Amino acid sequence: MGTELETQIADLKKQVNQLKEGTKDQLSMVVFSGDMDKILAALIIATGAAAFDMKVKLFFTFWAISALRDPAKNGKGKNFIEKMFGMMLPKGSPKLKLSNMNMGGMGTAMMKGIMKKHKVASIEEMLKTAGEIGIEINICEMSMNLMGFKKEEMIDYPHMTICGVATFLTDAAESKIQLFI
Amino acid sequence: MSTEELKKIKSNTIVDARGTACPGPLLAAKKAIGEIESGEIMEIYSSDEGTKNDIPKWCNKMTHEFLGIIEEDSYSRLFLKKA
Secondary structure, eight states: OHHHHHHHHHHHHHHHHHHHHOOEEEEEEEEOOOOHHHHHHHHHHHHHHHHTTOEEEEEEOGGGGGGGBOTTOOOSSOOHHHHHHHHHSOSSGGGOOOSSOOGGGHHHHHHHHHHHHTTOOOHHHHHHHHHHTTOEEEEEHHHHHHHTOOGGGBOOOTTEEEEOHHHHHHHHHTEEEEEEO | OOHHHHHHOOOSEEEEOTTOOTTHHHHHHHHHHTTSOTTOEEEEEEOOTTHHHHHHHHHHHHTOEEEEEEEOSSOEEEEEEOO
């Protein structure tokens, strides 16, 4: 009986603590897709949220990590398969394709032209802004290993960390908004 | 505020975000608001239609007082008072 009560009390304490912590004014996003349009949408939402004074944490995983590769950098010590992956996947954000109407690259080129005309910032510009306003980028280590990407081939970004799913879960649990793109 | 009242306002700072698309005007506003004092007035020029809906919502969240909009030929002037 005594231990049962103790467990209940411990449970209640845990719940009270969770209530006390509550959610922060924070946006937590999984950026999974490596499509140019989806990354752009993610960055527009992220920078917008930062303008709303929200803390923003982006968890880059799988195909999206290609967007963070620096075209001028190379990873060292890659095996054959990793080298193949590296060659086949877009090397940096300027190489990303549209999720629809890519038409062998024509659609993407046209979209970039339209974006310029409408003064929509490019992904490179958005990433620079994101860094300036303190948006955190966390890269999933497991995905990086799967794709054979190395930390040294990522862009210079002021708030970049390599981490795992626990980081995302902790961030998401305390965020008011969670998104998956 | 009415357009007449708004026209009389002398803004402390003007943010010209004409020609930028979402979220450009919002980010410009966010950057500029840090440079004025509480109670001062900021004016945002924007040619992006959506900004007219977005800035009042932003003000609401940030507790700045949204004062109103003056429509010019090819852009809008949005007024707000810093909280």
